[in-house]
Amino acid sequence: MSLSELQLWKRGVIMDNLTVEQALEALLAHSKMIEETEKVPVLQARGKVLAEDMVAELDNPPFDKSPIDGYACKAEDIADVSEERPAELKVLEEIDAGQYSNITVEKGQAVRIMTGAAVPKGCDCCVRQEDTDYGEDTVKIFHPTRQWQNYCYQGEDFKRGTVLLKKGTRIGFVEAGILASMGKTEANVYRRARVAILTTGDEVMAPGQKLLPGKIYDCNQNLLAARMEDFGVELVKLDSIEDRPQAMTKAIQDIAPSVDLIITTGSVSVGKKDIMHEALELAGAQRIFWHIQMKPGMPTLFSVYQDTPVISLSGNPFGVAVSVDLLIRPMLQKMMQDEALKTRRKKCVLKNEFVKEVRGRRYIRAVTDGESVTIPTGLHSNGVLATMAGCNCLIEMQGGKPGTKVGELAEVILL
Structure with a gap:
């Protein structure tokens, strides 16, 4: 033509x-x-955007649980204990993570409990095993634990009915974890x-x-x-x-x-x-x-x-x-x-000069640490790519300038 x-x-x-x-x-x-939109497995949803709000259909955790290995009991039983005057409680049973007990712990009683296990009724604190004699039938507790100390409440992470991820959220590794914690195996994405x-x-x-x-x-x-x-x-x-x-x-x-x-x-x-x-x-x-x-x-x-x-x-x-x-x-x-x-811009302080006259809007390859920006040495022609190695931003320069000066603020586009 x-x-x-x-x-x-x-x-x-x-x-x-x-x-x-x-x-x-x-x-x-x-x-x-x-x-x-399309339904995709959560493990294949990384980098995709949610097409609907994700609402929790359950509490998480779905029960009160222990954040430590130790003993669950009533705080009033161990309020005044010490190394010299420990409380001795009857151990009813051991509850491991993944187990659930229907017993109710009464005054003077305790259960051995592991991290993540459901706390049985009647308990309002969990004692670190390091503060006990590690007893099996009975346990001596040497240090007091306050009511609700070392205790994770049902719904502590999120409550049923809560919008955890909004429509338009890009799914990354954290979002994939949240979806899994909701029990989701699929996500509706654009x-x-x-x-x-x-x-x-x-x-x-x-x-x-x-x-x-x-x-x-x-x-x-x-x-x-x-x-x-x-x-x-x-x-x-x-x-x-x-x-x-x-x-x-x-x-x-x-x-x-x-x-x-x-x-x-x-x-x-x-x-x-x-x-x-x-x-x-x-x-x-x-x-x-x-x-x-x-x-x-x-x-x-x-x-x-x-x-x-x-x-x-x-x-x-x-x-x-x-x-x-x-x-x-x-x-x-x-x-x-x-x-x-979304294009991200910020102002950064120039650490070196670009002496070439800028006749029109020009974009220069550069490296920024978030506060300052450095223009690499070497050729800056349009056909040269090698000097862009390691660069993580572009400097936007307006026309009519005779180059740049050290210390002046530059408009930086983050890559």
Whole structure:
């Protein structure tokens, strides 16, 4: 597609050359929340979002229990004991964890009890075995224990009817434990977003192949696939498409009905081999915008094909790394109703300088400890990924600045 043809096509376009905020607004406007739900085993629910409130159907613990190994008895029987004047109580029986006794303990009596065991009626405290003579038929208690000391009440963790996990909660290891403590084996969750990644570029080869002259290895596929796993999506397709508009058109048409989002990389500029414009036009896609006022990621192209959003990123690896968090992450947050994907920002103190002039909105790889932020040395070009190793944030720099200074506050986006 020639530059003049592109200009003609652009006349029917809604927006071009947007600010980051305008681009995000357009991306989110075309990102639909996923309302479909599914029942999944709790052990397979990690990273998914609850589609309903989880209400306790029982008290936990479901009985009064002992938090120690020792003896359960009445506090009044041992209120004034000492090493010199111990109380001697009759031991009725031993209750181990998992056992339940229907006896009622009277004055002058006790039961041997283990951690987690149900406390029988009549007892209002539990004595550490270290404060006794470890007796079996009778037990001497040398130290007083207050009423309700060393005693776990029924429902101490949670009460029946309590909403323990709200709709929209992302299930992690703690939530999985809470669900199990409620007796749940399944959880009703929103299905994950289904995503396809299509990379293009005749100059790239798959890792593992012998590298031919003039070729480079494709790092964008693995970068995107790994980040999609971080975000908890279902990666439906991961494919390399040859640099022909018709091939990309077919790939988009084939996969679109099966996914919620298509991500492509490469071929979004105006060169002879930049096929994405023509491929999307051949598919009959609606182009929403082209170009964002940011670096890296400026040539981003966004379209919609039969209700499926298609975001086409540049082929520069650092541009892909920035765009996946800055642009795609908010889309997935909305689709999956997952607050854990919300972009997190904070102000941090710069520990070193970035002397390059910033003409437009720019994003710089960096490392933060939560209070200060350091820009790594080495190349910062869009095609360089190696210097991003170990980085955990991006510094957002506004245009018109002659770089940064040590000690000034920087706007940091946490990755």
